Amino acid sequence: MNHLEISGLGFARGDFSLSASLALEKGMTGVILGPSGCGKTTLLRCVAGLERQNSGSIVVEGREIGLMPPEQRNIGFVFQDLALFDHLTGRKNIEFGLERRKIRGTEAGLIVETLAEKLRITALLDRRPFAMSGGERQRLAFARAIAAKPGLLLMDEPLSSLDAPLRRELRAYLRSTLSREGITALHVTHDVEEALELGDRIFLMNAGRILAGGTPQAIYENPPDAWCVRFLGLGSLLPVEAFEARGVGLMVAVTPFGRFTCAAAACKVDGKDGGDHGVFFFIPRKAVYVAEAAAAAEAAGIDRMDAIVERVVFQGNYRRIALRPLLSRQRVGGIGAESSGAEDVIEMEADLSFRIVPGEKIRLSIDPGKCGILPLHATAG
């Protein structure tokens, strides 16, 4: 049975509307990942009871909490600005939640001491939050939220205000504490790297809808639409003019830059309504010099694409190259990159041994197993 189950949760205010369903097993950390303004914080606040949803249910450990006031929901919440009580010491901050759950005296003291030791914040207990560093405040806010062993921990971008090295350090700390303590948590972030590090499950969210949910790997292997590809930086996109079935289980996408084969299962557009043929998505992996390709008598046109190198950026272990694809044939009008959602520059990684300078022409081969045809915007799943 799922530990947390949100079904058909609806929330509307002004022009904004939110509609979400998700489920999380016990001990898992779910990450709600999406751009700012997509409604992820609102979703979290609905779960906490700080906003009142219009419809739907929220069930934690088999208990419907959707209509309860926040104090009865048995949750922990880590706020974006932490919302520590500056008028109380670190210890009093942690004890605040215990006291409300009738845990007092030596029992409370023992819990605080043990927790403080585990979270390495013993030295902070007698100080006031305003006299602590950013990282210390984070740890204290985290300790305060989990002290009373809430059934569900909610975290609203608590790491977003930290600088990069501290953020990485605290991310690892959070990860290990969550799994060691077996806490079921819902974490909100717009940072892809953070979502991958913390999330056992990722829920991809845009414009008030959850577009995909699953393990990070499943989402990476099976992105639902072009928007997700762009947001997660998964690969490159080309506009599709038409597509046709070829052989058993194969599909050919016709693009201005060539024709490309992919698995029929990777085609998520039906193309029947004529207008939207979707976008061809691929992960550019292999590039060769055109001269070599000519020697191997490979022709551009099927599963191959010629491109001009625009920029080469040294990245340490590899080079990042930006390519401008060349049209495989003359076409009337532009390629309409804006309207199709496809990029007109393709970025890929190249081995350091692959020596190349801007202006050179190269040929890309595209692996039929690593591409597909996606809709521009998936309907919420």
Add this chain to the structure above:
Amino acid sequence: MRGRNASSLKAIAFVAVAFTLSPLIAFTLSSFQSTAGSVYPGVAIPGVAIPGVAIPGVAIPGVAISGDAGSGGAVSAALLVRSLFSPSTLAALKFSLTQAFLSTLLALIIGFPGAYFIAKYDFRGRRFFLALAAIPFCLPSILVILSFILYYGKNGWFTQALSRAGLEWQGGSLLYSLWGLVFVHAFYNFPIIIQNVGSVWAKMPKSREEAARTLGAGRLRAFSVGTLPYLLPSILQSASLVFLFCFFSFTIVLVFGGLAGTTLEVGIYRAIRFTNDKPKALVLAFAQTVIALLAVGAFSHFDRKSVAAAKGFGESPSRGSPSRAAITAIVAYFALIVVFFLGPLFALAAEAFMVRSSMAGGTRFGLDNFARLLGLNILGTRPSGANLTGGAPLLKAAANSLLLSGSAALLATFFGLAVAASSHYGEKTTLGKGPSGWKGLFGISGARASLSGWITLLPLALSPALITAGWSALLDSSGGILIVIGQTSIAWPFVARSLSAAFSALDRRKNEAARTLGSGPFHALARVDAAIIAPSVASAAAFAFSITMGDVNIPLILGSGKYETLPLLLYRLTSSYRFNEACAVGIILAIFTSVAFFFKERTNESS
């Protein structure tokens, strides 16, 4: 004649009651709202707007004109209109405007360099300039008057120093002219300019001015393009506030302005106390409120503009250490303040311990002034003027002051807190950090510029003399209760303003955090919101105490000799030219009123 007076009395009483009860009305109306900070503008608007806007604005002329049953409304209205345009009303209006305008101008001129210094430089004594801003709020006007007489008067310290230096200066009589009044007002209020303009200036990035310079503008042009437009709202904000204070100035005008002219507030006082011409008082008060509303509107408008201008400022620039030329300028400015402004205060402190012996013709230091006021007979000197200082007048006055002004301060704190809390939880709460303590009073805040801002500003546009007279007529008493009510009415808007600033700095998420940790709405309110606000309430209460303790206007207007307070004793000693004893009372009074200042400094440091 009787009928006219009766209807005017009714009008005055009505305004007074409505005004004094307005915090309760506002609180009751907005208490229908939930405490979680949700928005019910439909209730919040009448809750705040009716008592704040409608009552003073409509009731004064409306009730006055329609309330006369005996002689018919038209006659009464005509009389009021005639009174409004009578030469004496117009003269008072003109004098009020002139002195307030000139005072504001001079305060701007004195305050502007200070604002520049605290905005641009880090130097020893910067905190001193910032702390000066408390003076207009914590130092009673009666103390300023006394100290300026001692310093600039005919035999004053400054006058004598000049004559010893061989300079003839007719300062003594100058003090009692329009220019003297302007001078006193300007030096009383310039710290407001330093504080409000300086705080905005300090946050202004240099980049706009630098951009103008790189585009070929000279220093002056760059300043006028890159700085002045962003600074102007805060200049006008503080100027309209200083204007308002000077426009309502009562005691200072009563003492110094007497020969030069009469302000509206003094005119109201005379009409009530001496000529018993109630319609005249009403008309003067009406004219005063109309002008004051314009100033209040300007204050509110420019306050919002200042905040809007500051929104795009980004990160505050760091302050540099002053160059040699700047150090010279700061030292010169500091000297100016010390000589012209702190000098009088120092003179007051010193005179309290000086004993002038008429027989020996010399002066020595001692505690005789205090001893005489305490009814002690030390060194065999006989207490003189027993009619004034018989018994132990200091103790009696201090006890009265503590009892009456203390009660008024408590009541004002309660009302102010009720208004601030109800408007905070009734209106849409915005997250933000405003200034706290007395800096939150009339500092650049913007946060409360809307409805609740108005309810705390509007009382500033009403004549305290009229309110007090109204209560006096209503209760038909001259007792201490009237002093308490009167002082409560003048103090609560200050409390409400200062607490509104504190409430707007309250982070709603802290309340939410408590809710997620298991607190119910009332527990969260008590343990989190109330605990965070508590120091501000204490400091606002101390501030209210400062105001009520220092107030001499209400007892003067009531003329209640039965209850002699410290400021009243000070006023009467000053009027009888017993300056040294007046100074001794002044020291005691200053100790009480500066409690608020030190209180605030302490709480500011701990947060």
